[in-house]
Amino acid sequence: MTDRMVTRELAQWISGLSGSDIPGEVRSEGVRTFVNWLGCALGGADHPSMDAALRALSPFSGPRSSTVLGRTDTLDPMNAALLNGISSHVLDYDDTHLKTIIHPAGPVASALLALAELRPMSGEDFLTALIAGVEVECRIGNSVYPAHYDRGWHITGTAGVFGAAAACGQAMGLDAQRQTWALGLAGTQSSGLREAFGTMTKSYHPGVAAMNGLRSALLAEAGFDSAEQGIEGRRGWAAILSDAFDETEILGGLGERWEAALNSYKPFACGIVIHPTIDGCQQIRAEIGDRVNDIAKVELRTHPLVLELTGKRAPRTGLEAKFSVFHSAACALLRGDGAPTAFTDEVVNLPEILDLRGRVEAITDPDMHEASVNITLTFNDGTTLEKYVDRAIGSRDRPLSDAHLEQKFLTQAGLVVGEDVAKAALDAAWGIERADPASVARATVPVSSAAAE
Amino acid sequence: MTDRMVTRELAQWISGLSGSDIPGEVRSEGVRTFVNWLGCALGGADHPSMDAALRALSPFSGPRSSTVLGRTDTLDPMNAALLNGISSHVLDYDDTHLKTIIHPAGPVASALLALAELRPMSGEDFLTALIAGVEVECRIGNSVYPAHYDRGWHITGTAGVFGAAAACGQAMGLDAQRQTWALGLAGTQSSGLREAFGTMTKSYHPGVAAMNGLRSALLAEAGFDSAEQGIEGRRGWAAILSDAFDETEILGGLGERWEAALNSYKPFACGIVIHPTIDGCQQIRAEIGDRVNDIAKVELRTHPLVLELTGKRAPRTGLEAKFSVFHSAACALLRGDGAPTAFTDEVVNLPEILDLRGRVEAITDPDMHEASVNITLTFNDGTTLEKYVDRAIGSRDRPLSDAHLEQKFLTQAGLVVGEDVAKAALDAAWGIERADPASVARATVPVSSAAAE
Numbered sequence: 077m078t079d080r081m082v083t084r085e086l087a088q089w090i091s092g093l094s095g096s097d098i099p100g101e102v103r104s105e106g107v108r109t110f111v112n113w114l115g116c117a118l119g120g121a122d123h124p125s126m127d128a129a130l131r132a133l134s135p136f137s138g139p140r141s142s143t144v145l146g147r148t149d150t151l152d153p154m155n156a157a158l159l160n161g162i163s164s165h166v167l168d169y170d171d172t173h174l175k176t177i178i179h180p181a182g183p184v185a186s187a188l189l190a191l192a193e194l195r196p197m198s199g200e201d202f203l204t205a206l207i208a209g210v211e212v213e214c215r216i217g218n219s220v221y222p223a224h225y226d227r228g229w230h231i232t233g234t235a236g237v238f239g240a241a242a243a244c245g246q247a248m249g250l251d252a253q254r255q256t257w258a259l260g261l262a263g264t265q266s267s268g269l270r271e272a273f274g275t276m277t278k279s280y281h282p283g284v285a286a287m288n289g290l291r292s293a294l295l296a297e298a299g300f301d302s303a304e305q306g307i308e309g310r311r312g313w314a315a316i317l318s319d320a321f322d323e324t325e326i327l328g329g330l331g332e333r334w335e336a337a338l339n340s341y342k343p344f345a346c347g348i349v350i351h352p353t354i355d356g357c358q359q360i361r362a363e364i365g366d367r368v369n370d371i372a373k374v375e376l377r378t379h380p381l382v383l384e385l386t387g388k389r390a391p392r393t394g395l396e397a398k399f400s401v402f403h404s405a406a407c408a409l410l411r412g413d414g415a416p417t418a419f420t421d422e423v424v425n426l427p428e429i430l431d432l433r434g435r436v437e438a439i440t441d442p443d444m445h446e447a448s449v450n451i452t453l454t455f456n457d458g459t460t461l462e463k464y465v466d467r468a469i470g471s472r473d474r475p476l477s478d479a480h481l482e483q484k485f486l487t488q489a490g491l492v493v494g495e496d497v498a499k500a501a502l503d504a505a506w507g508i509e510r511a512d513p514a515s516v517a518r519a520t521v522p523v524s525s526a527a528a529e
Numbered sequence: 530m531t532d533r534m535v536t537r538e539l540a541q542w543i544s545g546l547s548g549s550d551i552p553g554e555v556r557s558e559g560v561r562t563f564v565n566w567l568g569c570a571l572g573g574a575d576h577p578s579m580d581a582a583l584r585a586l587s588p589f590s591g592p593r594s595s596t597v598l599g600r601t602d603t604l605d606p607m608n609a610a611l612l613n614g615i616s617s618h619v620l621d622y623d624d625t626h627l628k629t630i631i632h633p634a635g636p637v638a639s640a641l642l643a644l645a646e647l648r649p650m651s652g653e654d655f656l657t658a659l660i661a662g663v664e665v666e667c668r669i670g671n672s673v674y675p676a677h678y679d680r681g682w683h684i685t686g687t688a689g690v691f692g693a694a695a696a697c698g699q700a701m702g703l704d705a706q707r708q709t710w711a712l713g714l715a716g717t718q719s720s721g722l723r724e725a726f727g728t729m730t731k732s733y734h735p736g737v738a739a740m741n742g743l744r745s746a747l748l749a750e751a752g753f754d755s756a757e758q759g760i761e762g763r764r765g766w767a768a769i770l771s772d773a774f775d776e777t778e779i780l781g782g783l784g785e786r787w788e789a790a791l792n793s794y795k796p797f798a799c800g801i802v803i804h805p806t807i808d809g810c811q812q813i814r815a816e817i818g819d820r821v822n823d824i825a826k827v828e829l830r831t832h833p834l835v836l837e838l839t840g841k842r843a844p845r846t847g848l849e850a851k852f853s854v855f856h857s858a859a860c861a862l863l864r865g866d867g868a869p870t871a872f873t874d875e876v877v878n879l880p881e882i883l884d885l886r887g888r889v890e891a892i893t894d895p896d897m898h899e900a901s902v903n904i905t906l907t908f909n910d911g912t913t914l915e916k917y918v919d920r921a922i923g924s925r926d927r928p929l930s931d932a933h934l935e936q937k938f939l940t941q942a943g944l945v946v947g948e949d950v951a952k953a954a955l956d957a958a959w960g961i962e963r964a965d966p967a968s969v970a971r972a973t974v975p976v977s978s979a980a981a982e
Contacts, residue, residue, distance in 0.1 A: 125753060132751035133744070136605045138589040152589045228769040230717075257730075264683075264730055265737060267720045269756070270764035277710075277717055277755040280748075284718060291586070295733075298585035300578060302730040303722070311681040311723035 082308035082323050083263075086212065087255035089330050090242050095204040102334045103509070106207040109171055111505040112341045112481055113181035114145065116170045118501060118520055119416060119488030120163035121146030125276035129159060129283075142190040143517040146493050153190035154287045157240070161186035161283030165232070166276075167416050168398045169345040169488065173210075173338060174447070174472060176217035176231055177348060180339055182282030183236025184209035187290040188243045192513035197247055202513045207336045209243025214335035216307065218325035220318035229317060233268025233281030238307075240289020241296075248293055260302030261292035263313035274388070274399050341481060343470040344414030345488075346398040349382045351468035352449040353401055357408035360453065360463050368409050370456045373435050376405065377450040380440040387438070394419040405451075406432040416488055447471055493522045535761035535776050539665065540708035542783050543695050548657040555787045556962070559660040562624055564958040565794045565934055566634035567598065569623045571954060571973055572798075572869060572941030573616035574599030578729035582612060582736075595643040596970040599946050606643035607740045610693070614639040614736030618685070619729075620869050621851045622798040622941065626663075626791060627900070627925060629670035629684055630801065633792055635735030636689025637662035640743040641696045645966035650700055655966045660789045662696025667788035669760065671778035673771035682770060686721025686734030691760075693742020701746055713755030714745035716766035727841070727852050794934060796923040797867030798941075799851040802835045804921040805902040806854055810861035813906065813916050821862050823909045826888050829858065830903040833893040840891070847872040858904075859885040869941055900924055946975045 098106075120126065121144070130149055138152035144159045151159060161182050164170055170179045185206060192202055217224075217235040225231050241262035245255045265288040268281035296302070307313050307326070314321035344354045353376055361368055376382075378401070388400040397403040397419050406429050407418045423429060444450070447468060453461040467473040476484070482502060489498035497520065504511060504519040551559075573579065574597070583597070586608055595609035597616075604612060614635050617623055623632045638659060645655055670677075670688040678684050694715035698708045718741040721734035749755070760766050760779070767774035797807045806829055814821055829835075831854070841853040850856040850872050859882050860871045876882060897903070900921060906914040920926040929937070935955060942951035950973065957964060957972040 128751045128753040129748060132747045132753060136591040136607055136747075138591050138605070152591070154589055228764040233717075260725065260728070261730055261733070264686075264722045264725050264734065265720050267718050269717045269759070269766060269769055271756045271759060271762040271766075271769075272713060272717050273764075275713070275754045275756055277714055277753075280714070280753075280755075281717065294585045294589075295582060298581045300581040300585060300730075300733075301728050302733075303724040303728055306722070306724060309724040311726075313722060313724075316681040316722055316724075 080308070080323060080327065081305065082326055083259050083306050084252065084256050084304065085327055087259055088252040090208055090212065090246050091250055091252045091255045093204065093208050093246060095200050097331060098204060098207055099334070102207060102337045103203060105337045105339055106203050107506065107508060108341070108478070108481060109181050109210065109339050110185060110206060110508050111485060111502070112171050113164050113185045114501060114505045114520065115485030115489050116167060117160050117164040118146040118492055118498065119169060120166040122492050123163065123166045125166055125279060126159060126163055128276065129162060142193040143521060145517060145520045146489070146522065148521060153194045154290055156190040157187045157286035157290050158283040160190065161286040162279045165282045166279040167345045167488065168347055169342050169416065171339050171341050172348050173214045173217065173335065174340055175338070176214060176221040176235070177225065178214055178217045178235055179232045179282060180210040180213055180239065182232060183285035183289060184213060184239040184243045186283065186286035187240035188247060189513055189517055191244050191247060191290060193517055195248070197513065199509045199511045199513055201247060203509050205243045205247035208246045209239040210336040210339065211334060212242035213239025215326045218335065219322050220314055220320065223320035224318035227319065228270045230268035230270050230272070230278070230281045233285045234266040234317060236282055236285035237262045237266050237289045240286045241292040244290050244293035245296065248297055250293065250297060254296040256304060257300065257302040258293045258296035260306030261295055262289050263306040264302070265292065266313055266317060274396055338472060340470055340472055341476045343476060343480065343484070345416040345419055346404055346414070347386045349446060350386050350401050350404045351470060352447060352465040353405050353451065354408040354414040355468040356449055356451045356463045356465040357405050358412055358414065360451065360461065361409055361412050364461070367455065371409065371432065371435070371453055372456045373437065373454040374405055374409070375452040376401065376436065376438040377441050377444060378438060379444045379446040380442055381446050383438055383440055391424055394421045394424055397424045401438060402433045402436045403429065405436045493520065497522055533761070533776060533780065534758065535779055536712050536759050537705065537709050537757065538780055540712055541705040543661055543665065543699050544703055544705045544708045546657065546661050546699060548653050550784060551657060551660055552787070555660060555790045556656060558790045558792055559656050560959065560961060561794070561931070561934060562634050562663065562792050563638060563659060563961050564938060564955070565624050566617055566638045567954060567958045567973065568938030568942050569620060570613050570617040571599040571945055571951065572622060573619040575945050576616065576619045578619055578732055579612060579616055581729065582615060595646040596974060598970060598973045599942070599975065601974060606647045607744055609643040610640045610739035610743050611736040613643065614739040615732040618735045619732040620798045620941070621800055622795050622869065624792050624794050625801050626667045626670065626788065627793055628791070629667060629674040629688070630678065631667055631670045631688055632685045632735065633663040633666055633692065635685060636738035636742060637666060637692040637696045639736065639739035640693035641700060642966055642970055644697050644700060644743060646970055650966065652962045652964045652966055654700060656962050658696045658700035661699045662692040663789040663792065664787060665695035666692025668779045671788065672775050673767055673773065676773035677771035680772065681723045683721035683723050683725070683731070683734050686738045687719045687770060689735055689738035690715045690719050690742045693739045694745040697743050697746035698749065701750055703746065703750060707749040709757060710753065710755040711746045711749035713757070713759030714748055715742050716759040717755070718745065719766055719770060727849055791925060793923055793925055794929045796929060796933065796937065798869040798872055799857055799867070800839045802899060803839050803854050803857045804923055805900060805918040806858050806904065807861040807867040808921040809902055809904045809916045809918040810858050811865055811867065813904065813914065814862055814865050817914070820908065824862065824885065824888070824906055825909045826890065826907040827858055827862070828905040829854065829889065829891040830894050830897060831891060832897045832899045833895055834899050836891055836893055844877055847874045847877055850877045854891060855886045855889045856882065858889045946973065950975055
């Protein structure tokens with residue numbers, strides 16, 4: 077498919093990277109990526125999927141070096157990476173690399189922080205490795221997007237495992253040969269089917285990508301060898317998992333233009349393609365006040381992907397509702413809410429939500445951009461109101477401010493670990509570049525256990 | 530793709546299966562499958578890939594309930610499943626479901642025996658679960674073969690993870706709902722790229738399939754949910770990992786015709802497509818005696834797949850030589866050997882082997898069957914000799930006898946654990962149906978540690 081040794085060139089870049097190679101604004105975005113990820117991991121820490129996974133796997137944990145963020149549990153680094161990958165994604169509230177719809181931090185940060193608790197590293201080195209991992213993950217995603225995603229792969233899992241292996245390998249100081257093997261091992265474990273969307277297994281994908289990426293780096297370090305051309309080879313990752321592949325997306329301008337600087341953060345706790353709709357409905361609510369009770373009909377004009385991903389007409393649970401643009405529109409109009417509180421089993425089944433949800437219609441239009449929506453309201457008196465959202469809040473054109481990130485962090489984390497721990501964890505996260513990463517992980521543990529330590 | 534609930538129907542069959550549903554001859558073949566697998570795991574137990582994997586992963590093991598077969602190491606069941614999956618495949622000497630080239634026992638037996646050491650079960654129930662796992666794995670393989678394999682997937686890994694989840698779920702008594710989730714979790718972790726062939730990572734595939742299949746069953750048991758149509762869904766396993774899918778291969782005649790009864794066992798320690806060539810060369814050697822030193826040229830006529838999979842012209846290591854029909858022909862002619870001893874770094878680089886290897890040529894012929902070969906020898910005096918092998922020893926038409934299986938077991942296991950332990954392990958393996966499976970695992974531990982217990 078290509079004459080270049082893509083995997084090896086990428087591995088050479090990873091192993092040769094040092095912190096000073098990364099521009100200040102990229103490092104700053106890396107800190108925001110970390111802060112947002114940690115808040116999401118805390119927000120999801122008490123989810124039933126976490127309880128189930130811990131029930132199943134904690135009895136098999138090795139030495140408990142690493143923190144299950146926002147809980148009193150500790151696990152070996154592989155299992156901690158898995159659990160933190162689950163919690164950080166389970167509310168569908170995490171970061172997004174918009175070009176590929178990859179949620180970059182889940183696989184990468186979950187693996188790297190679990191490793192950092194085992195093998196001490198400086199916050200500066202941690203951030204360098206985190207950015208390397210996100211960069212590798214997003215570039216590999218770019219090289220096969222959209223063909224790979226269209227085939228049905230959950231790209232956060234499939235590309236994420238490379239990011240986790242790259243970040244861990246970078247932090248461990250793997251040489252280029254061993255990093256090549258680590259990427260080969262990652263590629264051969266790349267997985268995640270979109271069929272699992274709407275179940276606990278969706279969040280398992282970034283978790284298992286973190287676990288497998290970390291294991292890949294550890295195996296390669298010990299001399300367990302793998303393919304030399306794991307990504308670009310004739311029977312390699314790109315050829316098998318995608319019907320199209322552009323290697324220049326991986327190697328072009330490496331170290332010059334930074335995909336890691338293009339990360340974005342969700343203001344709403346659901347699938348990213350619903351965000352323009354919630355944003356528009358919130359704006360409408362602010363404009364029309366009590367008239368939300370006079371709505372006869374809501375018409376959404378969206379890109380077809382919106383309905384493909386989030387077209388659930390009649391969600392019964394909070395988790396299903398994250399994949400319902402219909403619920404999301406109704407809830408944003410009636411309650412102004414797009415936070416995790418909008419996606420509880422209770423809210424999903426409120427009579428007034430059900431009533432309005434039944435009057436939301438969606439029309440697909442391939443000429444609409446995926447990040448845009450046109451909303452037309454018809455009131456009971458026959459009058460109409462139209463709202464066009466070109467790019468939603470949280471997109472690259474309208475990024476979340478640091479203050480908004482803090483509010484998002486404190487709101488979701490506070491519900492789970494309490495206000496004080498949330499505040500302490502937030503402060504620790506902002507200071508990651510000057511801190512011991514392990515201390516940041518420990519700052520997330522709820523008070524009840526901190527006392528017991 | 531289909532209107533039937535394939536995953537659920539399969540899960541119902543697995544959870545409803547009892548030992549008496551399985552005909553005696555299928556159970557007998559199941560015992561042979563187990564014996565052959567255990568011998569291979571012992572033969573591969575001291576391979577460098579095992580040392581590397583243990584160096585990397587043993588420090589992270591949970592409570593060490595399960596045996597690394599043929600070694601003094603113990604690990605938690607997930608890691609033991611991984612390691613035993615590696616050792617049983619690393620010599621390329623294991624079993625083969627010929628229709629799909631799946632090596633069935635590696636993923637299934639490795640997961641199930643590690644589980645059986647944690648949760649006691651009768652040998653009878655063990656055998657039932659083993660056969661269920663192999664059946665599920667081979668049927669799922671059939672449903673996508675050859676399109677799936679042709680795409681580049683290592684089908685032993687990709688189908689194997691279903692087999693491991695089915696076997697473990699069956700043994701754990703999962704109900705149909707939980708078994709459905711276990712299959713969904715398995716499918717979303719299905720992986721393994723053929724690009725890794727010729728490296729340690731090839732053997733990692735059955736190992737990680739065993740580990741992931743076992744983890745899938747444990748998660749499902751704890752209520753971690755997954756897709757309802759993991760196999761047949763629109764974004765499910767078959768649609769994403771294969772360009773063709775026939776559900777009737779999975780559900781047709783389930784419980785009536787048995788793929789598990791069609792397992793075969795390699796007489797030679799290398800890729801199955803080389804076997805006709807080794808068989809033919811051994812026959813020639815027996816016929817011509819000393820004239821093997823007068824060979825001017827060897828010409829092989831084979832199906833194209835033989836060269837695609839095993840076309841390495843100049844292997845440098847024993848591992849690479851397993852993928853060289855050229856080395857294998859030379860070694861079988863000069864030394865009569867196709868056992869693990871034919872694939873050592875030393876033998877691969879013997880001057881007389883290198884010399885004859887350089888005079889072996891291969892011509893591909895799409896009209897040849899994959900399991901056949903035509904060998905033409907030209908001697909220094911210009912005379913020629915032709916040998917056609919229709920089906921190699923070890924194929925379904927010429928199956929290995931129990932006595933040959935024993936000899937294979939004792940030869941390879943004896944080299945690693947010594948003659949006495951090999952003999953005891955073999956006896957234990959034949960008696961699996963009336964034994965505590967955990968005692969069979971412990972019977973493989975080399976003497977030095979048995980004393981230390």
